[in-house]
Amino acid sequence: MTAVVRPGRATSLQGLFAPRSIALVGATDKSGWSLSTYQNLLGHGFTGPVHLVNPRTPEVHGRKAHKSLTAIGEPVDLAYVMVPTPAVLDVLSEGAELGIRNYVVLTAGFGETGTEGRRREEELHAFVREKGLNVLGPNGNGYVNAAAGITPYGLAITQPPPAGPVGVVLQSGALASAVLNFMHARNVGLSMLTSMGNEMSLSVTDVIDHLVDDPATEVIALFLETVRHPEEFARVARRAAEAGKPIVALKIGASRLASRTAQAHTGALVGDDRVVDAAFRRLGVLRVHSLEELILTAGLLARTGPLPGGRIGVVTPSGGACEIIADRAEQEGLEIPPFAPGTTARLKEAVPDFATVQNPLDVTGYVLVDRTLLARALETVAADPGIDVVLALVDLPRVPPADPEAARAYFGAFAECIRKTDKPVVVSGNVLTDITETGRRLQEETGFPYIAGGIDHAMNALGAAVRWSRSLPDVLREELSAPAPADVTPGRPGETWAEHRAARLLAEHGVPVVPSVRTADEHEAVAAAERLGYPVVLKAAADGLQHKSDIGGVRLGLAGPDAVRSAFRDVRAALQSSGYGADPAVLVQPQRTGGTELLVGVVRDPTWGLTLAVGLGGVWVEVLADSALRLLPVTHADVRSALGELRGARLLDGARGTEPADLDAVAEVVVRIGELAGSLGPRLESLEVNPLWVRGARVEALDALVTWA
Incomplete structure (x- = not known):
């Protein structure tokens, strides 16, 4: 490049x-x-x-x-x-x-x-x-x-x-x-x-x-207060990925989005700091949260480079350390799989009878008797076909050993064992302490590898290294081209398009939208309900109205003409009392039941541009704040990945006997919404679909909002 x-x-x-x-x-x-x-x-x-x-x-x-x-x-x-x-x-x-x-x-x-x-x-x-x-x-x-x-x-x-x-x-x-x-x-x-x-x-x-x-x-570590040139930053980050050089970044500070953007539901889910996370994810930049993490993660990546996977084999002389590592592995999204039968058999021959052969492996304090035990166990674990990376717990001496020659022989043999394995080996101490001159000399004399801090920092760094390795194919893929500009006249500066205009925009660009009829009186409303089929929903329809439910502008579950007439009068009265004219319109829609409600929103971040948020939607969106962010443009795979990150992802899988969502159908609609947002030009400030209703393969926008900068 x-x-x-x-x-x-x-x-x-x-x-x-x-x-x-x-x-x-x-x-x-x-x-x-x-x-x-x-x-x-x-x-x-x-x-x-x-x-x-x-x-x-x-x-x-x-x-x-x-x-x-x-x-x-x-x-x-x-x-x-x-x-x-x-x-x-x-x-x-x-x-x-x-x-x-x-x-x-x-x-x-x-x-x-x-x-x-x-x-x-x-x-x-x-x-x-x-x-x-x-x-x-x-x-x-x-x-x-x-x-x-x-x-x-x-x-x-x-x-x-x-x-x-x-x-x-x-x-x-x-x-x-x-x-x-x-x-x-x-x-x-x-x-x-x-x-x-x-x-x-x-x-x-x-x-x-x-x-x-x-x-x-081989590795680049950044302390950033701000990203002054985001387009250049994106370019050099991709250059680093192409060169196989990880970038690890400690980015501090946060700023608020524009106040009008924050009025949309999406604004409650998208903040500058979360957009930084999304941007760094897109660019393959590993974000850390302390100076210690910054340096220790960079040091580990300099030793390992890309890792083949996240299946970790653990070799330690401590049962307590095994438990800590197991907990931290789960938190970092790492897998500690059972050993293969052949590995288990060979380990049983090597460790003392009172040791339990499992992953994580505690070879016990017998290492003080048999100085070759830990290295031999590591060699066996590294040969396991179900293991991608080996984590070994070894502390360097802090004071001169009583027998310096024996110490050099021990650490030298261990280093040689690590060099001979065909799997990456990460070495960790128990706790984060300074490496003393004694330890430094031993490393220089024996070639003993870098030690990635104590257990906690080592697991942080290992999890980050695995995430970076997994992200490389996505980072290196061909960049998506921006969608062609849409033939749409933007709204006036600062204007908000309420549902009746926003939904029409979505429908004209291939996004499935619930049928809707805009009515001027209760007779039209009843006629529309008869055509659409009961039960129906009535909603306030007024330019500039962002949150209909806040003024009492939504009525649900209307099952007959009398209910529609009464609801029409209530909704119109709510609009009139809120200053939306003498004869405001009311939308009539069929009511959708069952399924899951999502939010799909796009906002323009002042640094990184259009940012997509997907999350659980409806009236609970700001309470639950369950969302995942991606920078536009996005692929089908990006959306599937984002949906999988939600805490409520199981709701889409058909929890408690409900119909599972067709995630491919959902992703297709979300990609289409993102493409529409990208085609509307720099005047678009935000576009929100809330809720996006999903039931099996049926996906419909039930409400929408567009805000112009």
Whole structure:
């Protein structure tokens, strides 16, 4: 896939993230930022020249300082800018004249500070676009390229994580050091960490693009406050999926949808945070909810890559751990199947007589007597044809062992056993603790694999890895094309089309709708009821009326002419008292009984666009709040999957002897509703069918509402 480059930036970030020479502009002994950046570069492996620039001081950090970039007198690949806010543009202007294309701007005081700061940032951005510069920041700490030993990063790095396969991108400067420290504590290997700052020029998506092409990066971990460029984010997420590189994201924050959208029932089910879930699901981005999960899940995926399935074989020396793992597996949607007969027979020969051979397998404390027992059991479980992944519970020593040679032999043999298996093996400790220098040395000396935290975090990460692996075929499928625009004149700005107009729109576009007659007096209403067949329903019909039942505008179960006349008068009176004119109309419909009522709604999210919600419908929709979300467009399979996620999904299966719903017929209608919504253009704010009545293969829209932006 060809990269999309926004105007004003270079096509490659190689010079930014792998410079051969660096200038620290604004270097000074008075700044801890300056000293930390300088010491990071010298102390973490950068071998190129580091030039210090300060026009007022001849010596900084014990070395000669140049008065300007020009005074350096030789090419510079990257300028790290720490000058006062008003001087930043002058530095970039001088650098651009010298051919310097890449900058990290540590300086704050721009868009994050208010009106004057935004003006400064816009001025700076206009210059950057004009000159085609790569600028990380402003108001950012820089980056740590651990794979190449290049660390133009403004905070002291006291405990660097090992170089490794996880690339980290953060919309936060303060959290970067915490992430680095936690990666060190868990021995998770880092390829590169980038602190984005204000994203004036380069955005998160630009850095993801770079990491997708970076051979040192196998997994991408994101801390996101917002997704600034959703279309670009979707593009780079698909590029990552195509490259087999998982993206794990901790997305914080929530915002409300527009107030008019929230008035529809669907608005009670769709919020910004849930739309983010739907968007990430579509794009194959794994969403987590803590920094610990972010790093541990990324570390596990870097070890396993795509997993063949979710059938887990568990090998531990603890019965209590087996029970915890069984509970957590069910919560994560993982299966712990019985062992095959042959596996059971071989395990009975290996474990002591007092052990119970089952999955999860507790090999018992006999591991203290037979140091080969756990590894041999793992090898047997890994050979089981019904197992996709093996989970082994092993803790590294925290203090130097009494017999270091025996410890090396034990962990080395275990590591060799894992390497020989043809199934992925995930190793977990019992609880989440730091890996000490003792454990770190043992891992380095023996090749013992990554340990995915304690049981809870390991099961989180394993469940996420299985979900990502299962989602890949859907993520990599050919993108659905948008439906052709419908020949429909949108309503007036802010207008709501009530049922009589919305239902006609649905019917004209192939959505089955309950028969309905709009009547002007009670005689017409009775005649319509006679034609449609009793029992019937009477409903208020008035432009702009969203919730008929709220004003007493619905009457059900009308079995004869007298009931229809009385109901007509009641409904009309309700409309009149609510200000809908002197002679408002009333709809007559046949009453549908039995079956299940669903809600199918589409709302326009301000970031991600049209979002489909399916859930249990009728009057209980907001009380039950049982729904599943998907971004449009959707396929038949997407809808079937969403229906299966509902807590009330069993109602569609024919619970308590009721007729099961034809889910293929339901999915066909829901897809059609989604296609209609997509064809109505950018003026559509929401389209709702509530309820969508389902009885066997019969599917009908019983009520509908359309809101125009």
